[in-house]
Amino acid sequence: MADAPYAVLDQRVTSLESQFQQWMQSITGQLAGLSNKIEERGRVQWPIYIGFASILLAAMTYLDAAKLNPLKERDVEIVSIIKDMQKDVKENVVPQWVHQREWKYRDEQFVAHSSRVEIIEKNTADRIKRLEDMFGSTWNIRDAIQVFQQRIDRLEQSIPKN
Numbered sequence: 001m002a003d004a005p006y007a008v009l010d011q012r013v014t015s016l017e018s019q020f021q022q023w024m025q026s027i028t029g030q031l032a033g034l035s036n037k038i039e040e041r042g043r044v045q046w047p048i049y050i051g052f053a054s055i056l057l058a059a060m061t062y063l064d065a066a067k068l069n070p071l072k073e074r075d076v077e078i079v080s081i082i083k084d085m086q087k088d089v090k091e092n093v094v095p096q097w098v099h100q101r102e103w104k105y106r107d108e109q110f111v112a113h114s115s116r117v118e119i120i121e122k123n124t125a126d127r128i129k130r131l132e133d134m135f136g137s138t139w140n141i142r143d144a145i146q147v148f149q150q151r152i153d154r155l156e157q158s159i160p161k162n
Helices: 004-040 044-092 096-135 141-156
Strands: none
Touching: 096 141
C-alpha cells in the first residue's frame, strides 16, 4: 500500500503533464495561427492592385478617346492656322529697320522743309519792310499783300510734293 499514494501521485503528475502538453499545444497552435494572419497581412495584395490599375487604365483610355482627342484635333487646326499666320507675317510684313530708315528720311525732310519755310518767312518779312520803306507813300498795305500772295503762290508751286 505504500505504493498507492505514489501511484495516485504518479497519476496526478501524469495527468498534469498531459494537461500541460495540451495547453502548450494549444498555445503553439494559437501562435501559429497568429503568425499566419500576420504573414497574410504583410503580403502584397496583388489582386486588389491589379483591379485598381485596370480601372485606372480604363478611365484614362476613356478620357483620352472621348475628351482629349477632340482637343488634339482642334490643336492641330490651331497649329495650322498659326503656321499660315506666320507665313503671312514673313511674306507681307516689312521689317522694322525699313520703317526706321523711312522714318529717319521723313524726319530729315521735315527738318529741311521747316528750315526753308523759316528762311522764306524771314526773307518775306525783310522784303515787306524794304517795300514799306521804299513805297510807303504810294503803295498801301493791300497792294503789298497781293504782291506777296502772288510770290507765295509761285513758291508753293515750285516746292515738290511727296
